[in-house]
Amino acid sequence: MFARGSKRLASQRFLPSKSPRCFAPRLCPYFTARPQEPSKESVVARRYSPYIVVAGVTTAISLGYYYTRDRPESAGETSEYQHPELIVQEAKTRKNLSTEENRESLSPQHVQVKRSWERPGLYAWGSNTGLVTNPDSNEFVVKTPRRISYFDGMVLRDVKLDQSFGAAITENGDLIQWGKGYSKTDYKPTKTLKGKNLVSLCISADRIIALSSGGNVYSLPVSKSDQENGWKPFESSWIPFWRNRAELSYRPLQPQLGLGEKVTAISSGLEHLLLLTTSGRVFSAAVSSEHFPSRGQLGVPGLTWSNRPKGPYDSCHEVRELRGIHITNIAAGDYHSLALDKTGRVFVFGDNSSGQLGLDTNVNTPFIDTPQILPLASLYPANGCEINTSSIAAGGANSFFIVNTKRVLGPMEIPATVRDLGRLTTDLWSCGKGLFGVLGTGKWTHVQSTPTKIKALSGLFEYSDAAKKVVPIGISHISVGATHAAAVLSNFTNVSASNGGSQTDTNWGADVFWWGGNEFYQLGTGKRNNIASPTHIHPPADVISRERQGEDSRFQITPRRTVKLDGRKVSLEQRVECGRNVTAVYSAV
Numbered sequence: 001m002f003a004r005g006s007k008r009l010a011s012q013r014f015l016p017s018k019s020p021r022c023f024a025p026r027l028c029p030y031f032t033a034r035p036q037e038p039s040k041e042s043v044v045a046r047r048y049s050p051y052i053v054v055a056g057v058t059t060a061i062s063l064g065y066y067y068t069r070d071r072p073e074s075a076g077e078t079s080e081y082q083h084p085e086l087i088v089q090e091a092k093t094r095k096n097l098s099t100e101e102n103r104e105s106l107s108p109q110h111v112q113v114k115r116s117w118e119r120p121g122l123y124a125w126g127s128n129t130g131l132v133t134n135p136d137s138n139e140f141v142v143k144t145p146r147r148i149s150y151f152d153g154m155v156l157r158d159v160k161l162d163q164s165f166g167a168a169i170t171e172n173g174d175l176i177q178w179g180k181g182y183s184k185t186d187y188k189p190t191k192t193l194k195g196k197n198l199v200s201l202c203i204s205a206d207r208i209i210a211l212s213s214g215g216n217v218y219s220l221p222v223s224k225s226d227q228e229n230g231w232k233p234f235e236s237s238w239i240p241f242w243r244n245r246a247e248l249s250y251r252p253l254q255p256q257l258g259l260g261e262k263v264t265a266i267s268s269g270l271e272h273l274l275l276l277t278t279s280g281r282v283f284s285a286a287v288s289s290e291h292f293p294s295r296g297q298l299g300v301p302g303l304t305w306s307n308r309p310k311g312p313y314d315s316c317h318e319v320r321e322l323r324g325i326h327i328t329n330i331a332a333g334d335y336h337s338l339a340l341d342k343t344g345r346v347f348v349f350g351d352n353s354s355g356q357l358g359l360d361t362n363v364n365t366p367f368i369d370t371p372q373i374l375p376l377a378s379l380y381p382a383n384g385c386e387i388n389t390s391s392i393a394a395g396g397a398n399s400f401f402i403v404n405t406k407r408v409l410g411p412m413e414i415p416a417t418v419r420d421l422g423r424l425t426t427d428l429w430s431c432g433k434g435l436f437g438v439l440g441t442g443k444w445t446h447v448q449s450t451p452t453k454i455k456a457l458s459g460l461f462e463y464s465d466a467a468k469k470v471v472p473i474g475i476s477h478i479s480v481g482a483t484h485a486a487a488v489l490s491n492f493t494n495v496s497a498s499n500g501g502s503q504t505d506t507n508w509g510a511d512v513f514w515w516g517g518n519e520f521y522q523l524g525t526g527k528r529n530n531i532a533s534p535t536h537i538h539p540p541a542d543v544i545s546r547e548r549q550g551e552d553s554r555f556q557i558t559p560r561r562t563v564k565l566d567g568r569k570v571s572l573e574q575r576v577e578c579g580r581n582v583t584a585v586y587s588a589v
Contacts, residue, residue, distance in 0.1 A: 122148050123146060284319055297336055385405055386411065433447065
């Protein structure tokens with residue numbers, strides 16, 4: 001399979017998708033100019049004559065249809081034997097248009113890339129019951145990608161969405177909140193936590209956890225009322241030896257770190273938080289004001305509300321079972337946790353009632369509170385294949401694993417007989433709850449405890465001009481919501497079309513696929529049916545009008561590029577974020 005927009009399909013990118021002008025094959029029969037001689041009297045018996053007549057008439061009609069069905073209307077000089085012609089499609093260029101106008105006419109993908117640079121912002125769709133996807137309207141759902149006007153012209157550091165509230169970090173590191181979960185009256189986007197130089201965030205059921213560039217972690221309530229009326233910590237002031245109360249309520253989360261060690265990444269479920277440090281250590285903490293994590297997702301064996309250590313309920317606990325293992329990536333679903341180490345091993349713990357840990361389910365013990373290794377190598381042949389897990393993702397009751405494989409020699413194999421020796425392949429595996437189709441396999445499996453391959457996004461290839469060979473297409477990013485997911489491919493992109501280039505020198509971005517639950521139109525297809533296999537969606541209507549959205553028009557994600565924005569140079573890209581029944585695509589720095 002080849003990615004659309006790759007060099008393999010470059011010629012197709014400039015062809016019209018509707019009503020192509022083509023030249024149909026002309027098949028001309030061979031005719032002789034000699035008149036036929038009159039036939040002699042039949043020697044066949046009289047009783048067989050009717051059958052012969054019927055057979056002759058049938059044959060004549062069949063031959064006449066065969067020789068005249070493709071005959072040209074106007075008789076001209078024709079060759080005795082004429083071969084069918086190739087179907088040719090005209091490019092949609094026009095002489096009276098400029099080079100850039102012709103590029104836009106040729107390629108919807110070129111238009112998307114250009115508009116993402118000219119008009120950065122945030123698109124959102126899905127449930128609007130909490131006024132998250134469209135704060136300016138009381139409509140129940142937003143069916144297709146639509147801009148939130150407040151963010152027009154803005155580039156953001158991070159965005160997280162829930163059905164009842166949204167949170168984003170501005171280019172300067174301030175926190176913005178909106179939605180009815182924040183305030184039933186002041187629900188439009190508002191800056192809350194300021195001056196902390198925030199770089200990333202995650203959300204639980206009722207709290208927002210933000211990470212600063214210096215490694216500080218802040219946990220604040222979603223509700224505006226709780227922020228105003230809750231306990232406010234002291235903060236340092238520009239006046240020496242003087243401290244002021246913070247403007248709003250928040251709690252600093254402070255794991256016991258070593259000298260020079262700091263937190264570099266955070267990920268949260270509905271009740272718990274995972275923290276990753278520069279030393280590869282993992283900490284966990286409770287981040288729900290209503291429920292203490294009780295399904296093993298903290299990774300601390302036997303820890304419950306009743307036997308928790310003295311101190312704040314949201315104290316950070318080191319996951320001791322991972323001590324001495326250098327973890328490079330963490331991911332959290334609603335009630336489960338994943339960790340990936342530098343050698344490609346995956347550790348899982350927490351709720352496994354839907355098989356989201358990739359291990360066999362057990363009715364008597366539906367969760368695992370001690371990190372265990374997920375044997376992904378068992379999914380491949382024992383010999384002739386090297387595997388390495390490069391990335392993990394989690395959300396809701398599902399987990400995803402990106403696995404890179406390399407074909408190597410088996411014990412009894414000879415190099416000359418192995419045609420695909422050294423071949424690299426990228427596969428995507430999923431497990432967990434498949435009732436809404438979020439497994440991406442085309443099936444609606446209720447419980448999937450053994451990781452299953454998403455074939456539509458595995459084993460993809462495209463031709464590389466630079467390498468002069470076919471190369472694998474990887475997956476650059478996966479975002480998982482409560483019941484749906486999206487994957488951005490790492491196919492070849494082009495963002496270097498120059499003003500002096502040809503009319504067919506167009507830009508295009510990375511392909512993105514969506515699948516899973518669609519009850520609130522969170523997939524952006526404009527329809528409400530769940531989809532169990534990865535699919536494209538149309539680009540936003542303000543970028544490509546509905547009239548122009550044909551088969552070759554699909555939403556793509558613009559890769560990173562330095563552009564001029566308001567007279568200054570900004571390095572930006574587009575990112576995808578799947579939340580709880582809502583989805584967003586935003587311009588990120």
